[in-house]
Each structure stands twice: as structure tokens, then as C-alpha cells.
Amino acid sequence: MEAKYIKEHNNYDLILGNRYKAKFYKDGWLLIECDDKGNSVLYREECFEREEYSPEEAAMYALKFCEKHPGWKRICDIENHENLYKNWDELSEKDKKPWINDYGILSAKDAWEEFGHKPCKVQYGFISGKGKFYKKVTDVPHLHNLMQIYKVG
Structure with a gap:
């Protein structure tokens, strides 16, 4: 399944084929399932806590x-x-x-040091x-x- 990102007003959209779209907000993803005509039929929020440390x-x-x-x-x-x-x-x-x-x-030691x-x-x-x-x-x-x-x- 091909996925492409579209940046729009500090939000990121993710298009997953023809059937799913996802919108990324600051605190999580909103997953949108679409019917065959592209109409939204189901919304599901995937929220996550983003802890970042330096x-x-x-x-x-x-x-x-x-x-x-x-x-x-x-x-x-x-x-x-x-x-x-x-x-x-x-x-x-x-x-x-x-x-x-x-x-x-002759090469075993070098190979082990490189890959072992x-x-x-x-x-x-x-x-x-x-x-x-x-x-x-x-x-x-x-x-x-x-x-x-x-x-x-």
C-alpha cells in the first residue's frame, strides 16, 4: 500500500491507498476510513503521549x-x-x-572484528x-x- 504525506497548515495528512486517510495533529493521529467514492465513513483517534528528552x-x-x-x-x-x-x-x-x-x-580475525x-x-x-x-x-x-x-x- 502506497503512503504519501501532505503537509498542510502544520498538520500532516497521510493518504493510505484509496480507502484510508490519516491526519496527524500535535497529540496523535485521526484515522479516517473512506468508502469507494472517497466519502468518510469512520473516524478513529489514535492519541499518544509524546515524551521527549534530550x-x-x-x-x-x-x-x-x-x-x-x-x-x-x-x-x-x-x-x-x-x-x-x-x-x-x-x-x-x-x-x-x-x-x-x-x-x-588470515582473514578470520578481520571478518570477526567487522561483522562479529x-x-x-x-x-x-x-x-x-x-x-x-x-x-x-x-x-x-x-x-x-x-x-x-x-x-x-
């Missing part, structure tokens, strides 16, 4: 979190955060074998601009911004 707010809350919890540091306060992740030499032979088989002995998953050796998390701690980056709500923190001590 990166500066996330950095401030992360600093406060680190002050309250000794041993935790913000990523921007760690000089060399690459040491917090496993490197090629720390992998077991079992973990190296598929890379060597696929890329050869590097497990973190320490506990880490994310502080949102709202001040909440999350273990996974995908759990941080959209538009909250975040700061990554590590337990290094």
Missing part, C-alpha cells in the same frame, strides 16, 4: 546514577571502552572455528532522559534519548 538530560541522569552507584561509569567518562568487550584473542577455539572456515586463517558480535565482559545498561535504567537498548522508549553506562569497578 541527550543532555540523559547524560545528567547517568551522572547522578553513577554518583549513587559506585563502580558505574558513563561511556563518555571511560577512556578506552574497547577493553570492555572481548577481542579475537580472548575467543575460544570453538568460537573462532566458524570464522576461520568461512574466511580463512563482541560480547561485553562487564555489566552495562542505559539511562534514559527520563532517568530510568534499562538493561537493553531496545527497551528505551522512542524519543527518550539515552546514555550507556558500564559497571567497571
Whole structure:
């Protein structure tokens, strides 16, 4: 289904094929279902709460979190955060074998460093601009911004 946006007087219209239209307002969407002739037959409001937080707010809350919890540091306060992740030499032979088989002995290390998953050796998390701690980056709500923190001590 093709969708196109039309900007009109600070509102955004979204045309979804011939059957649906949506209008975006400051606090949500108004979904309009149309019949075959283009007449509106059903209105439904999709409201949502938009919480937005800046990166500066996330950095401030992360600093406060680190002050309250000794041993935790913000990523921007760690000089060399690459040491917090496993490197090629720390992998077991079992973990190296598929890379060597696929890329050869000479290119396996470079391929792993480019495409491989590097497990973190320490506990880490994310502080949102709202001040909440999350273990996974995908759990941080959209538009909250975040700061990554590590337990290094």
C-alpha cells in the first residue's frame, strides 16, 4: 500500500491507498476510513503521549546514577571502552572455528572484528532522559534519548 504525506497548515495528512486517510495533529493521529467514492465513513483517534528528552538530560541522569552507584561509569567518562568487550584473542577455539572456515586463517580475525558480535565482559545498561535504567537498548522508549553506562569497578 502506497503512503504519501501532505503537509498542510502544520498538520500532516497521510493518504493510505484509496480507502484510508490519516491526519496527524500535535497529540496523535485521526484515522479516517473512506468508502469507494472517497466519502468518510469512520473516524478513529489514535492519541499518544509524546515524551521527549534530550541527550543532555540523559547524560545528567547517568551522572547522578553513577554518583549513587559506585563502580558505574558513563561511556563518555571511560577512556578506552574497547577493553570492555572481548577481542579475537580472548575467543575460544570453538568460537573462532566458524570464522576461520568461512574466511580463512588470515582473514578470520578481520571478518570477526567487522561483522562479529563482541560480547561485553562487564555489566552495562542505559539511562534514559527520563532517568530510568534499562538493561537493553531496545527497551528505551522512542524519543527518550539515552546514555550507556558500564559497571567497571
